[in-house]
Amino acid sequence: MYVRSNIPGPNLEQKSFEDQFSGCDCQPPGSGCNSTTCSCMRRFGAAYDEKHRLVDIDPYSDAMRPVYECNGACTCGNDCANRVVQHEVACDLAVFRTPSKGFGVRTLQAVLRGSFVCEYAGEVLTREEACRRATNLTDADCNYILALREHVTADGKDHVITTYVDPMYIGNVGRFVNHSCSPNLFMVPVRVNNDVPHLGLFAIDDIAAGTELCFDYSGVVQRPDAKATNDHITVHVAPTHRKPCHCGSTTCRQFLPFDETLYDN
Numbered sequence: 001m002y003v004r005s006n007i008p009g010p011n012l013e014q015k016s017f018e019d020q021f022s023g024c025d026c027q028p029p030g031s032g033c034n035s036t037t038c039s040c041m042r043r044f045g046a047a048y049d050e051k052h053r054l055v056d057i058d059p060y061s062d063a064m065r066p067v068y069e070c071n072g073a074c075t076c077g078n079d080c081a082n083r084v085v086q087h088e089v090a091c092d093l094a095v096f097r098t099p100s101k102g103f104g105v106r107t108l109q110a111v112l113r114g115s116f117v118c119e120y121a122g123e124v125l126t127r128e129e130a131c132r133r134a135t136n137l138t139d140a141d142c143n144y145i146l147a148l149r150e151h152v153t154a155d156g157k158d159h160v161i162t163t164y165v166d167p168m169y170i171g172n173v174g175r176f177v178n179h180s181c182s183p184n185l186f187m188v189p190v191r192v193n194n195d196v197p198h199l200g201l202f203a204i205d206d207i208a209a210g211t212e213l214c215f216d217y218s219g220v221v222q223r224p225d226a227k228a229t230n231d232h233i234t235v236h237v238a239p240t241h242r243k244p245c246h247c248g249s250t251t252c253r254q255f256l257p258f259d260e261t262l263y264d265n
């Protein structure tokens, strides 16, 4: 089943997915939203430039400021520059059959660095449901479950917020985006109406029309000059769970990233 954006999976309340944030009172046309006057942008600054591209991109850093877009309670209107991921798929994409990775996605148009491409949308799962589904997969199945971990500091303490998204049964085109050890997309959690993040995929660099789109499933983007290494891959997992990677990159780590926490309950 197709969804534009994340929806609650079993045992998750619809309420958390409804409008919860208050809005700005900036006025259209052109919204007038900017990081000085707009209450949505004032906290963390402008995330996007006037061409709707992410500013301050550093896909290789594991620290990035949160992205909060204008939302349903704002008066600025749909043309506001602080609304990007909520507009869904942003360029012409085609799903195609790859030689060794199942289906994949390619862009039919050139994509500029920092541009939003599409969301990785699906059912948001509890940890228990994510583990149950992961454990039921056979080695031949595609694994679509993505665990996003956000490290935040609040009240002087460090917290990890984990969001499990599964587009296997219910999702959008993002479910067909394959892994690469030298990706051209990276994932940014973006919040719009509530605390449930949208998993936005953005271009790391300019991408030519016809290119396959991929992101690094580990959530860590290696610098282009990095040497191939398996260091970050947990070695004590059952080898049957580890799938060979066919990304073809010269810095390929040979196996797809594997999240053992989905198998340890």
Ligand SMILES: C[S@@+](CC[C@H](N)C(=O)[O-])C[C@H]1O[C@@H](n2cnc3c(N)ncnc32)[C@H](O)[C@@H]1O
Pocket (backbone or CB within 6 Å): 100, 101, 102, 103, 104, 141, 142, 143, 144, 175, 176, 177, 178, 179, 180, 243, 244, 245, 246, 247, 256
């Ligand atoms: C999110 S799905 C991607 C879409 C999938 N290829 C399909 O046909 O629906 C993830 C699955 O795709 C396959 N896959 C993705 N990237 C791959 C890669 N670099 N090498 C081999 N298989 C890959 C694996 O089976 C993985 O579990």
